[in-house]
Amino acid sequence: MRRNDRDALKQRLLARSKDRPRGQRAAPEPGSGNSRLTRFDTLPQYQQITMMREGAERLGLKDPFFRPHDGVAGATSVIEGREVINFASYNYLGLAGDPRVNEAARQALERYGTTVSASRIVSGERPIHRELERSLAQAYGCDDAVAFVSGHATNVSTLGQLLGPKDLIVHDEWIHNSAVVGAQLSGAKRMSFAHNDPEALADLLARHRQDFERVAVVIEGLYSMDGDVPDLRAFVEVKERHQAWLMVDEAHSFGVLGKHGRGLGEYAGVATDEVDIWMGTLSKSLASCGGYIAGCQALVDTLRYLAPGFLYSVGMPPQAAAPALAALTLMQQEPERLERLHHISRYFRDQAHAAGLDTGKSIGAAVVPIITGNSPAAALMSQRLFDDGINVQPIVYPAVPERSARLRFFLSSEHTTDQIDHTIERLKHAHQALGR
Ligand SMILES: Cc1ncc(COP(=O)(O)O)c(C=O)c1O
Incomplete structure (x- = not known):
């Protein structure tokens, strides 16, 4: 490189680095040859997250992930200042927070x-x-x-x-x-x-x-x-x-x-x-x-x-x-905890069956899915239930095949039959609202 060219390049680099905080490297120019390999927002997995977020926004859904619990997440929990019936935690024996x-x-x-x-x-x-x-x-x-x-x-x-x-x-x-x-x-x-x-x-x-x-x-x-x-x-x-x-x-x-x-x-x-x-x-x-x-x-x-x-x-x-x-x-x-867990799990599964909901192959022990058949239905039902004061996570593609997208209910020994009856009634309602 000739001396004049070297000086010109130095001037350009200096001018660009002036706006940058010390220690921070310059981002490659978007679209420049190697930026595709160094920018995190070009990662296919990041783009998939973005696509999912955009899809949810189009359906008018709030992000159901990372919901902040303000206390122990048991059969009930407080989320965003509101008490909800909680089916999204693995507190099977009700011992978290005991x-x-x-x-x-x-x-x-x-x-x-x-x-x-x-x-x-x-x-x-x-x-x-x-x-x-x-x-x-x-x-x-x-x-x-x-x-x-x-x-x-x-x-x-x-x-x-x-x-x-x-x-x-x-x-x-x-x-x-x-x-x-x-x-x-x-x-x-x-x-x-x-x-x-x-x-x-x-x-x-x-x-x-x-x-x-x-x-x-x-x-x-x-x-x-x-x-x-x-x-x-x-x-x-x-x-x-x-x-x-x-x-x-x-x-x-x-x-x-x-x-x-x-x-x-x-x-x-x-x-x-x-x-x-x-x-x-x-x-x-x-x-x-x-x-x-x-x-x-x-x-x-x-x-x-x-x-x-x-x-x-x-x-x-x-x-x-x-x-x-x-x-x-x-x-x-305290073996009665297990008895309560077994009873309430079977009760939930049987009541869901009776309401015409699809619980897949669940034996009715702590984990009971409600199969919705596609990811948007699972996300919409989860949101509707959350609005009704029931916290349950949607499981959507690619975590499961699209046709078996679902809501996944985790039961706890501390859930009551009244909470289950109310949840099944709201589930039926959310299901019907999707035209099913
Ligand atoms: C079957 C199975 N194995 C292992 C793990 C990992 O356990 P942990 O979340 O305690 O790290 C999980 C998490 O849920 C799980 O479901």
Whole structure:
């Protein structure tokens, strides 16, 4: 570059940078060659969000996401200064906000402070971590358990650690995103089988099992979009025949299924050791935040020493471990909570049926969808119900196929039959207003 040209360029750059705050880089010119690759608003996923927002605006809908709750989100909640009946939280046993659970968190906070400041393996744990893990293991009747800071990270780290490129991960087609991300991290081959279909799994394993070393089959205990359950006995039979591990994600089934809330194993009459990996979250029935794996000692030790989301991540804060332990204890001491949850969930599903609404395959345990058949209908009904004082989330494409867009109701032991009757009556009304 000649000296004159260099000076001219310097002048131009200086002139442009004068208007910019110090330290801030210049945005590439819109439309210039490489701005397409550096601007976030050119991301296809961002454009999809924008399209959805514009679509909602055209229908006159308010954004149903990120609604601020002004207090505990239980069977009722206060949103934007108004009390609503709440069906959008996983407070299945009504223990989130229970004074005894709050008190456990407060005591742990005062004793240990707000953080454990590093990974448990590096900087040491607090007794409350092991107390929680021992209680979870006891509830399952297995050797041990390990608790992670997030349920999502539990699946990612567990699958990512246990399996590798010579292995196969096979999962239900409706498996949660966290298991898919874990499978991707592991480098294993990933395949899916038709929802809740053990024969489809057997078929797939008959064709592919011999090409891999280890195989993990991943299913959920209670599917969170549909509220249906797998035939655990049949899945155990298939995994044994094909020498595979079976992992059950109990995010929505622990504290919900079974007479004592011990989850799918108790519900299906399958012994704990017939499943290789029990996974669950602390964020639903257990009123806190985090996830766990329960199983045999070798499994738990492997994860405790090597799972990336455990080894390289801060330990769970004591004020999250303590309320989970308190909630687990209360679940065991107050079985009437489960009875109420079972009763109210079935009541909701049966009343919805009777009103001619489509509850899909829900067994009537904590999660009941009302299928609307398309995304705008789900969004419109959600808004209409919110205006009527009922908070329920629409689940729209791409979270579910367009034809199975829905409203998803999470029930709590604290909902009353009066609240359900009122909700079904308003649902019918909202449904009819769409000309159905
Ligand atoms: C089936 C399933 N697994 C894992 C998770 C992740 O759990 P968490 O939200 O506690 O991180 C969820 C979350 O809802 C879930 O539904």
